[in-house]
Amino acid sequence: MTSRRSARTWLAVAGVRFGNWASRRAGRGAGTVVGGSIGLAIDRNLLGKLARGRTVIVVSGTNGKTTTSAFVAAGWGAPVATNETGSNMPAGHVAALVRSSAVRVVLECDEAWLGAVLDAVKPAIVVLLNLSRDQLDRSSEVRQLAERWRRALEHTSPTTALVANALDPLVVYAASAARRVVWCAAPVAWTGDTESCPRCTAAVQHDASGWWCECGFRQPVATSYLADTDVVINAERCPLELALPGSFNRGNALLALSALEAIGVAPRESAGRLARVHDVAGRYATRRLGEQVVRLLLAKNPAGFGATLADLAGAGALWIAINDHVADGHDPSWLYDVPFEVLRGRTVWCLGTRRLDLATRLWYARVEAAVVDDGLPPVHGGVTDVIANYTAFRELLEASEPC
């Protein structure tokens, strides 16, 4: 693209394009990871070079990364380069930056890669949503992850600002190492990993002023928060209407709007654009799966499930699919951290490779469960909500079509 780039970088970019093309041709999706990996193999500094001269917002956290990134991209109101397929490690970032030369960039980043990505892209803004247990057989334990974030954030460049969730003690612990932080109060659905203080391990207390610990570590004062149907961002109040359901998504929107405000996009302009986000990579979309009209929801850990179940009012049947492939984590113990008891009185159809683990969990929760060993559950009237973890969601998305 620019003549200042070295021959190696030029070759690396060509490699990314070739990899993406070859992968698409072979019918293996957008091929973002293949192309990005080729590029990084040729030039391991490629990500930093591609990001140079652009305004980058990085979004990370256990839950809500993809939705928040979509909100930032939509709210910006101009073309953005973004890894919207959810390939959220450097190979996916490289592919996104080759695919689009837009100067505005939104990168969803896997929690474990945050430090490396910050070093490479030197973002204007880092959005930190939340931290909770997720795929514990693969990634490190959540307190260690917060510690690694903290070390990475201590060395962020002075031009980088953080936009971080003040209601999550693990996020606050990591973010308070940074120079500039915009604190937001976004609701957290599950506190199972933050009952013990990240700084000293004593019990975290709660009162009207928020959470606090006897060691002096406490909830920072948030300058962005939700107020009824409005958002307040840095003393500016404006209405927030979303097409996506749930209080959790309102929190994601709050962080997205705060990030944009921090680089000069006024909330009264950006907030109105978020209502146009109807689905995020197939999530929340109404689709036809066999004979059934379904709404697909992704939830892959206790916090995500807790938020999703809390937002699912109603008494009808529910389908839940749990897989245990590599991307899901091989150990479904976390099902016992999900408050399935709220589903008492409803019937749950259990799908996926770990449907028996799910059905057993539900039996102990005294929730009516039916195991579906082949095909799909019988057809119900109306729209059925389907909650699936990572690879199960992808399978259901591929098996269904828009309606």
Place this chain on the structure above:
Amino acid sequence: MLTIAQVYPELLGTYGDGGNGLVLAERARRRDVEVRLVTSRFGEPLVDADIYLLGGGEDGPQRLAVSLLREASFRARIDDGATVFAVCAGLQLLGTSFSVEGDDEFAGLGVVDAVTRRGARRAVGDFVTVVGDTIMVGFENHGGMTNRGDGVAPFGAVQRGRGNGDGHDGFRANRVWATYAHGPVLALNPWLADDLLCELLGWKSVEPLASVADRLYNERLRVLTRRGNRSPHRPGRG
């Protein structure tokens, strides 16, 4: 009345470990036993219970749990007749000492003569052991190697995975049951939950309780013992 206490889930409850308490309580209730399932939070006095469940935890919280349990005279409660079912970090802190994070050694509760040191690498994966004459299926995720003192019986013999690192898993001493199979191992092994109930209630045997949990156990047994196991296959119950 059977009182089941989940101990400090804020500190010891990393892998869905609360499931063990739920499973034990539900299997007792469905046999018409009156059950109180309580949570001992830290900052509050440790409740009196018939059985204490200790879960897994990260290193800092694990050390705090030891000091809280020492203050609460946990050892004396076991001497007075309480039963303990411990997994992972819960297992390690019942021993005389453990050094898990780095090489610093910390004193355990000394309930059982066992010493845990950090292994060269974490053991993460499917876990199969033989307990008595029955195969126990589960999942392990820990960094410890545990040496039992003379005369301390293991909980099981490892068929797949690491356990203590010497071919055995955990320990069984008086009323203490301890295994490296984390999380809701009682959910995966309904027969084990029932064995524990029998011991708690002084029953010789227990009425079967048919549920999808039996299907889950048989399915995991089939998947986990199908390949890569060096010992001959022994029949499981359930």
